[in-house]
Amino acid sequence: MTFSIFSATRQHTTLLLIGCLSAGACQQATAPTTTTTKAPAATIANPILPGDFPDPSVVQVGDTYWATATTSNWGPVFPLLKSKDLAKWELVGHVFPDGRPDWADYYFWAPEISQEGGKTYVFYTAHQRGGNLAVGVASADTPAGPYHDHGPLVGQPDGSIDAFPMRDENNQLYLIWKEDGNSVRKPTPIWAQRLNDDRTALLGEKQELFRNDAAWEAGLVEGVSMVRHEGYFYAFYAGNGCCGNGCTYATGVARSRNLLGPWEKYSKNPIMVNNDTWKCPGHGTVVQRNGRWFLLHHAYDSQGFQNVGRQGVLSEFTWNAEGWPEFQGRSTTVGAAPAVAAHNLTDEFNRATLLPTWQWPVQNKPAFRVQGGQLHLMASPDGSGAVLGQPTHTATYTATTTLLNPAALPTGTTAGLTAHGDPDNALALTAGGGQVQLWQRIKGQQKVLAEVPLPAAKALQLRMQVEKGSQYRFSWSTNAGKTWQAPPTNATVDGAYLPPWDRGVRVGVVAQGPASATGTFENFTLVNQ
Structure with a gap:
């Protein structure tokens, strides 16, 4: 027997029963x-x-x-x-x-x-x-x-x-x-x-x-x-x-x-x-x-x-x-x-706190602060780094974020945009150490897929385009999204390995490196398609 999709009607009375607690x-x-x-x-x-x-x-x-x-x-x-x-x-x-x-x-x-x-x-x-x-x-x-x-x-x-x-x-x-x-x-x-x-x-x-x-x-x-x-x-x-x-x-x-x-x-x-x-x-x-x-x-x-x-x-x-x-x-x-647009998200980090939809790995809560229209995410050397993520709603979507002053990140620190399954399984486009890197982490083993010299820009916009839930393409822009550059391979990365058996993927921001370092983000958007 198939199960129904709910098409409800409004009536004049309301009745609810959950269990039988009285x-x-x-x-x-x-x-x-x-x-x-x-x-x-x-x-x-x-x-x-x-x-x-x-x-x-x-x-x-x-x-x-x-x-x-x-x-x-x-x-x-x-x-x-x-x-x-x-x-x-x-x-x-x-x-x-x-x-x-x-x-x-x-x-x-x-x-x-x-x-x-x-x-x-x-x-x-x-x-x-x-x-x-x-x-x-x-x-x-x-x-x-x-x-x-x-x-x-x-x-x-x-x-x-x-x-x-x-x-x-x-x-x-x-x-x-x-x-x-x-x-x-x-x-x-x-x-x-x-x-x-x-x-x-x-x-x-x-x-x-x-x-x-x-x-x-x-x-x-x-x-x-x-x-x-x-x-x-x-x-x-x-x-x-x-x-x-x-x-x-x-x-x-x-x-x-x-x-x-x-x-x-x-x-x-x-x-x-x-x-x-x-x-x-x-x-x-x-x-x-x-x-x-x-x-x-x-x-x-x-x-x-x-x-x-x-x-x-x-x-x-x-x-x-x-x-x-x-x-x-x-x-x-x-x-x-x-309507998929109803689930689009834009966060300019202009509130006193993060939006309640932001999530983090429960065993690795990151340190962060929201101040002056910026998210300051303290890095972590553990796992795939310090992560703040958003749940996705559709199989096709685009996520973007703006990373500020990537050239100023301390040695050994990178920050950027990530698709996160768990601390041992992630996919990210990050900047730092003079490089823009596309990397993946599978079962705790991290591998750089592509890297190029870091452009001279005070703000680097990073973009993730996803199709069919697991096909990822990354790019970056130095002119507020007017033009985009892709990694040298310009290849789609298969992220089918990302979701753990009991939960979906989150997309968001990451800062990887010593805890004394901080990645600074100006915005984050998630657009469903």
Whole structure:
């Protein structure tokens, strides 16, 4: 079965259910919602979260929807986005804006945002320092934060990931999560265990709900999102391989009269699979609006694929006569595509701080300052250098930046424009040491592809042109972009090696060299095509 692209309508009432975190919410979920009257309205087009937003989660607080998503090894950790209509989203902050929780070092995955009792909770996955993957929790008095971290709740020897809070039929609070057995070639049980009301500790014994035992699920089930409807608990979940060009992800559903089971998987699973536009759909959160049901999940655009990353997609479903969810449209139905210009970015560095869309490697946060219309990026000798990057939204785009006074950079220092997968895999055009260099870094080994003498100019504009997500061409200009010069080879560089298995490429600025040196940038633009 194919999955639908969301073409929504505005109505006069708003209804939302994320999980079943209170008795009132459970009662609301049992109300009939399968028949609605649709009024004309503007189309909501996918992706609603363009760019790299895996494992998206959403909750409604008052008249506002709040969403977050995986950041993996990019900081700041876990974006906070808000919307009034599920269509237009604004990035307003991060759960951990300045650093990482003390107990964790990398792999910040699958944040699940929920609201109850006037507080907001974010359950999330991270790698424990000196340990394995674990589930932690942070809380705040408002969805915008600031958030206080409460540390890890569960970290099994094989890893614990993808947490979801849920109240049972007796209003007892439970934590649902996946044991990451597939990481060691074992099954992947979905567990439930009592959770105290402060969400700071598990109580009693864990109990298995179900595991990967169907052929289509292959090595795993994960990413459970629950909702209660018409007397059943429904668990939407993902199965098979999540990520990369060879992904096999799809979405299934199971149900039970009681939270602890027995659970029955739908005989027609998977209920959401590939279509012509979106590949490997899965790991999302159920959401209602105006009496209609949706799953906000991630999927790869077939054009940009892993170079852009897993984007946030909203797919509608209804309940069939047997009480199972069915996603709309057995053939691909596409709403109007978002205008790529809406995602163009220009940063003149004329604010007191960086735009919130800038990111950095979570284990290598660079030192920088924004002052007088300039970004001053302190260099780093580690990995591919100090990096600030922007997520991409399309497979074809152009990025440019202006580097000031490249001839004044200290010996052993270069700065410029980069496409960055991770600290060990990058591609860049930089200036310094009397040279303009095109270089690539693959698995930690850096190699110069081309170099020419540095032109005599106080400002050097650097340009990156990308096609098909992974084909890179670089050039530079000494006259504000009136004419451009390419490296001697003038060749397209294949950057297919750049994206790690679980995230997309970032493009931005880099400064490589001793920490006492600084690269100074006057602007940065990213134009989608």
